[in-house]
Structures are given as C-alpha cells and as structure tokens.
Amino acid sequence: MTRKYEVVYIFDGALSEEQVNTHLTRFHGLLTSPESPEPVTQVSHWGKRQLAFRIKRHDTGYYVIAQFKTKPDLMKEFERAVKLEESVIRHLTVVNEGEGPRAPVVPKSSDEDGPEGDE
Amino acid sequence: MRRPSKTCPVCETGVRVVDYKDDRTLSRFTTERGKILPSRLSGMCSRHQRQLSVAVKRARQLALLPFIRGYTR
Numbered sequence: 384m385t386r387k388y389e390v391v392y393i394f395d396g397a398l399s400e401e402q403v404n405t406h407l408t409r410f411h412g413l414l415t416s417p418e419s420p421e422p423v424t425q426v427s428h429w430g431k432r433q434l435a436f437r438i439k440r441h442d443t444g445y446y447v448i449a450q451f452k453t454k455p456d457l458m459k460e461f462e463r464a465v466k467l468e469e470s471v472i473r474h475l476t477v478v479n480e481g482e483g484p485r486a487p488v489v490p491k492s493s494d495e496d497g498p499e500g501d502e
Numbered sequence: 503m504r505r506p507s508k509t510c511p512v513c514e515t516g517v518r519v520v521d522y523k524d525d526r527t528l529s530r531f532t533t534e535r536g537k538i539l540p541s542r543l544s545g546m547c548s549r550h551q552r553q554l555s556v557a558v559k560r561a562r563q564l565a566l567l568p569f570i571r572g573y574t575r
Contacts, residue, residue: 438565
C-alpha cells in the first residue's frame with residue numbers, strides 16, 4: 384500500500400544547488416521500496432527566497448517541493464533523516480490530497496479590477 | 503433589508519482546493535497584521551474557509567506568511 388505525499392524543504396540559503404541536490408538524492412533514496420521503485424514523481428526548485436520571519440538566524444532559504452508515492456512505514460525513517468540534517472532549516476510533509484499540481488488560486492473580487500501586482 | 507449575498511471568491515475561480523504554497527493569494531485573506539480574515543469579511547463558503555485556515559497555518563510554518571505582520575524584535 385502506497386500513499387501520496389508532498390514535502391517542502393527549506394534549506395540553508397547559503398547552500399549551492401549541487402549541495403541541495405546531494406541531500407535530496409539521499410533523502411529520496413530512503414523512500415525506495417520494491418513496491419515503488421521510483422517513488423519521487425515531481426521535484427520543483429523554488430530557489431532562494433526571503434523568509435517571512437527569521438528562523439535560527441537565517442533570513443533566506445532555498446525552497447524545494449517534492450511529490451512522491453511511498454509506503455507509510457518508510458516515512459518515519461525519512462522524517463528522522465530530514466530532522467537530523469542541519470542544513471534543512473525547516474520542512475513540512477503533508478499527505479497529498481490526490482489533486483496533482485494545482486493551478487494557483489486567482490481570486491477576482493468585484494472591488495478590484497486593476498491589473499495584478501499593485502499591492 | 504437583505505444584503506446581496508456574497509459569492510465565495512475561491513468557488514468563483516473554479517478551484518477546489520486552496521493551496522498552502524500560494525502565499526500571495528493567501529495573504530489577500532489575512533488582515534494587515536496577518537490574522538486570518540473571518541468568512542464574514544472574506545465572503546468564503548464554509549468549505550473553503552476551513553481549507554483557507556489550514557492553508558494559512560501551513561504557510562506560516564514554512565515562513566511563507568508571517569505569524570504577525572510588521573513585528574520586529
């Protein structure tokens with residue numbers, strides 16, 4: 384039995400892309416099982432981004448979002464490895480509700496007719 | 503006098519699930535201090551308001567949205 388998950392990592396903003404990728408391959412290697420030989424379905428790099436508030440004296444973080452399918456009992460070890468890795472400032476794992484990549488919500492309210500981006 | 507009923511801004515766009523990663527949209531449904539707008543003001547249907555509340559809280563954990571906007575130590 385496999386489930387779909389989505390994880391967002393926030394790496395230290397000082398890390399290079401290669402360093403991030405080596406961490407990612409290590410983490411994602413933990414998810415492989417005979418039932419799901421190719422667990423990771425999608426990885427998207429948001430890159431460096433300003434944090435909304437300081438976390439452990441970091442002002443920027445390198446965001447990576449990964450979607451994968453794996454057995455729930457492998458998640459424990461995966462979470463442990465991610466938590467122990469100090470270059471991951473923060474991470475969030477959620478069960479993917481089954482809707483693939485979603486289009487961003489673009490709300491339109493009656494009192495705003497101007498173009499987007501004038502905040 | 504009945505007020506004209508507001509329609510849910512999320513339903514209008516035809517999106518079923520509110521995405522916690524879309525911080526620009528989520529921030530439109532927070533106050534200037536970063537609190538979640540009540541559905542009375544946001545006009546959301548209860549289903550999407552519930553999703554919004556979870557999404558904003560997740561976005562805060564990921565430092566996409568501030569817990570308190572304009573707060574500096």
